[in-house]
Amino acid sequence: MDTQLLNPIYEQSFRDNWGLPALTEYGKKHTLNYADLALDIARTHLAFELSGIKKGDKIALIGRNSPGWIVVFIATITYGATIVPILQDFNPTDATHILNHSESVLLFVDDHIWENLEFEQMPNVRGVISLTNGKLLAEHPLNEGKIAHELKNINRKFRRRYKNGFGPADIKYAETSADDIAVLNYTSGTTGFSKGVMLSYRNLWGNVTFGVQSRLHFQGSRCLAFLPLAHAYGCAFDMLVPLATGTHITVFGKLPAPNVLMRALSEVKPNLVICVPLILEKIYRKQILPMITSKRMRWVLAIPGLDKALYVMIRRKLVEAFGGEFEEVIVGGAPLNREVEEFLHRIKFPFTVGYGMTECGPLISYTPWRQFIVSSSGRTLAGFMESRIDSPDPENVPGEICVRGVNVMNGYYKNQEATEAVLDKDGWLHTGDMGTRSSDATIFIRGRYKTMILSANGQNIYPEEIEAKLNNMPLVAESLVIERNNQLVALVYPDYEAMDKFGISNSQLPAEMENVLADLNKLVAPYERVSKIQLIANEFEKTPKRSIKRYLYNA
Template sequence: MRRNDMRITPQPETRTLRWLLEQSAQRFGTNPAVGTLGAEPMNYAALNRKAEHMAELLRREGVRRGDRVAILGENSPNWVVAFFGIAYCGAVAVPILPDFHTSEVHHILRHAEVRAIFISERLFDKLEGLEIHGSPVRILLDTLQLLPDRTKKEHLKDWIRQGGRELDKLRAAALQMTGIDTEGKEDDLASIIYTSGTTGHSKGVILTHRNLVSNVMATLKIQDVTEHDRFLSILPLSHAYENTIGMLIPIMQGACIYYTERPPTPSVLLPAFREIRPTMMLSVPLVIEKIVKLRVFSKFTKNALLRRLYRIEGVRKKLHRAAGRKLMEAFGGEMRFFGIGGAPLSAEIERFLREAGFPYAIGYGLTETSPLVAGCSPDRTRYRSTGPPLPDVEVTIHDPDPETGCGEIFVRGENIMRGYYKDPERTTEVLTEDGWFRTGDLGMMDGDGYLYIKGRIKNVIIGPNGENIYPEEIESVINACEDVQESLVFEQGGKLVARVYLDYEKLEKEFPSHRLSETQIMERIADRLEAVRRCANGKLSALSRINAVVEQTEPFEKTPTKKIKRYLYVLPGDGT
C-alpha cells in the first residue's frame, strides 16, 4: 500500500480544523482544492483566505466563540468555505441535511439556538415561517453574501446579481476585529450534527475538533491519500460520513474534491466520471447496487442460456472480471478507492465487486464516532466484513453469545462524541463511565480482528425457539433476487413477512400496462412476488424463511445514507 511521504502528525495542542486547513494551505497553496464540474477549482490558498474572510464576516455580525452557525445547502465549494469559516471564527457548525422536512429544519435551528445560518437559494423556502428568538444572521451560500433581515426569496436574484461585495469589504473590517479571542482548542466544540435515524428520533451529536481530526489521522493510517488524488463527492456534506472522510481527509492531504451541481443521477455521473476521472469516491450501497444491477446483472439474465451459464462458478467469475474492466472504464479508469458505508451492502453485489477486481472497501461507523470505527484499504478487504478497527480506536464485543460470538459493539477512543446536545439522559444511556460508547449494533470479530456487522439490536426478531433473526441479513438475500429493488423484513403474527419494492421500470417493459387489464397486471405482480419468496427461501435457513411477500408500491422512505426508515413501516408490536 502506498504511503504519503508528506503526512504530518500534529502536536496534541494543534489538532483543530483551523490547523488542518492552514497546514494544507502552506504545503499545497497553488494546488486545486475544491471545484465543480466544468469550472476552475479554487486552490488551497484561496480556500484558506475565503475561510478567513467568512470568519471576519461572522465576527462583524456578532458571532462569538461557541455560538452555533447552521449550514443548509447543497454540496459546493462555498459549503466548504462556510464550514471552515465557522471553525476559524471559533463558532460551532450545525450542518443540516437538505432532505430534512421544513418542520425538522425549524426544530434544529431553534434547538441549536443558531446565531447565524448559511442558506442556499434552492433551499431558501425552508426558512419561510421560521419563528426563532434573536433573528439569526442569514448569509446566502451561493455568493457568501450577507442578506438583509427578513429577505424574501423573490428578492434573492437581485442580491445574487450584487454578489461578492461583502468579501471585498472584509479586509478593512479585519483590522477592527483584533483582540477577539477565536483561537480554538482541540476540545472545543466543532460541530453539532443532527442525525436522521431509522427510529425517527433526531439527535444533535456534539463533535469536538479532537474528535474529527483524530478520526482523520487514524483513517490515513489505513488508506493513503495524496495531493494527486481526485475525489468526486456525491453524498451530503452535512452527513458525518462525507464530512470527515470525503472532505476533511482530502483537504488534510492536499487532494482535490469535485462537486456536482445537480443530483447525482446516472445522466450527471457518467459525464462527471469522464471529465474528472476520479481516483477516490464515497458511496452508499444503494448507488453501487443500482449501477451493478442496471449495467451488469441485467445483461447476465437477459436470456435462458446466459442465466444457466452464469450459475457455473468458473463462468461467472470470468464474466465478472470482464464486467469489472468495463465498470472501471465507466468510472473514468483511474479509481483506486471506492468506499461504501452507511448501510449494509448486498452479499451478491459484494461478491461481484470482489470477483470483478473493483477497488471497493466497506467501512463501519456512526455519527457519534466521527464517524469511522472500522475499515481497511481495498487490498485488505474480506467478504462480508467491514475490516478491523482503526488504529487508536478500541472495539470490544460486549456480552457475546457463547455459541456465535455475537454481541453489542462497544467503541472507545478520541473519536467518541462529547454527547447529545441538551440531552444528558440519552447521553448517559450510550456513554459508559469508563468511556465506552454503546453503538446499538450487533457484531462479531474473527481471529484476525476483522469486524462483521449483524444488524441493529432494535431490529432483531426473536425466533420461536429463542434464536436471534437478523432482518438485515434476510433483506440482503431478498434484494439479490430478480426484479427486486429493495425490501424490508418484519414479524407479523409469529411469521416473517417481507415488504418488497419491485423494479417496475423493468416490469413495465415485460408487460406494458396499456396492453393488459388491471386484473392481469395484479396477477403478474403476485406471480413475481411469489417467485421472490421462493428465490429467497431457497437461499435461507429454515429459521429465516419468509412466510409471505407483500408489495410495496412506492420506494421506501430513507435516511440520508439510504437506510430505510423502519419505524414508518413496522408498527409497534410487530416484533421488531
C-alpha cells in the first residue's frame, strides 16, 4: 500500500478477523472478538455524531489500560477526530492544562480520576463520559443538555441505523488525509514542560505498516499489553499493530508487580514481548546476578564446557519466565544497561533493542534479534526512515542523531518555536541524542546531547554510561552523575532491600559506598572517574514515563 492511509487497514482487519478474539482484560473472563470491537466502535461513532463531534475535533482520554480505553482510541481515529491520550499518572493540574491547551471538546475518563478533576476548569469540554460504565458524568451548561438527551436512547437509534444488525459490510471509516492529525500526544520532556506532539495518520501508518510487514504480530498471535497505552511505544506495538493483524490482546489495567507480570506471561504465552529495560534489569540484578557471582558459580564458570551448560540453563529459565512461546523480546523506551545487554547476548537470549521517540510515533530503528548487534539500537527503518549523524566522522565520532521520513511528526501543537528548534527546513528531526552510525545505518547511542559533560581536557562524558555501570553495583538502586566544581559527583539512592539482605546498617553505608566508588572508577576511563558518591534519602523525582527529572538535580 503506497497511499499511506491508516483507516482502511482497520476496516480490512476487522472484516478479515471478524470471529477471532480481540481484547481481554487480564483477570477477567469476558473477551471481545473483532466483531464485538467493530460494533463498539460503531456505537461510539454514533455517540460522537450525536454529541456534535466533527472531523478534526479533539477528544481526550484519561484512564488505565482497558478494552474500553482501546475502543475509544480506535473509534476516535477511525472517525477522523484527533485523540488526546493523557497519562493517568499526570496530576489533576497537568491533566487540566493539557485538556485546555489541546482544546479538547469531549473527555472520556475513569471514574476514580474524574473525582479529582474540576469540570469548571475545562471551558472547552462539552461533555465528560465515564470509561468505567459509559455514563455521562458532566455536560457544559451552554450545551443545554443536548448530549444527555441524544445519548439517552442511543441503543434504539443504533438499532434503527442498522436494521439488519451490524455486520462486516457495515464497517466504513472516515476518509482522512495522511497529514491530518490522528494523535496529540503530550510528553513532559526533560524540562518539565509538556509539549503536544502532533502525530499524523501518515506517522501511525508508517509504524503500523512496518510492524505488519515485519510480522511482529500476525493473525491469531497473542499479545500481553502491560506498558501504558498512552505512551507511543505501547500504543504502537501493543495496540495499533496487533489490531491491524488479528492478534488477541490481553490488557493489563496497570503496570503490574514483577511477580504478577511473570504469572501473566506464563498464562498468556505471548508471541512477542514489548518491554522497557527496567524489567530485564530487575530480573538480572535480583535473580541472575546473585547466582552467577556466588563463589560456587564463579568456580563453575571458570571451567570450559560447564559455563556453556550453565548459560543454557539460565537461558531456558528466562525464556520460560517470559511465557516460552515468543519470537523475541523488544526492549525500548530507554537505554538498556550495557552489562545486562552483554550477558543476555552471551546466553543467546532472544532480545533486541530498538530506538524511537514520541516525535516519531515512535519507531526510528529496529533489527530482528538474530541480526542484532550488541550495544546498538538497531538499523534505521529502510523505506520508512533515514538517519544521519552531525559529526565529521559519523562512524567513530559521536554527533547528534538526526532522522527524517514517514514517521516524523508534524510538529508541536501551538508551539512553532519549539517545532523550529527540532525540525529544520529540510525535514530533519534533531533528536537531542548523541551517537554514531555504521555504514548499514545501524545506530549506536551514547547519551543525550543536553546531559553531555565536557571535561577540562576536552573529552565528551556521557553520564548515562557511568550511571549504567554504577546501577549494577551492590547497594545502588539508582543513580545520577552530575558535574560540580569541574568534578563528577554521583548521587545515589541506596538499595534498602539489599542492605537488609546483607545486614548493612545506615551507619555502615558510607564506608560501603567508598568501596563501590573504588570499584566504579576501575571500570571507567580516567576522565570519567567520579570524585565522590553523595547519598540521597528519597527516590529521584521522575516523569510519568519514569525518567529521572535530571534538571532538578543539576544545581
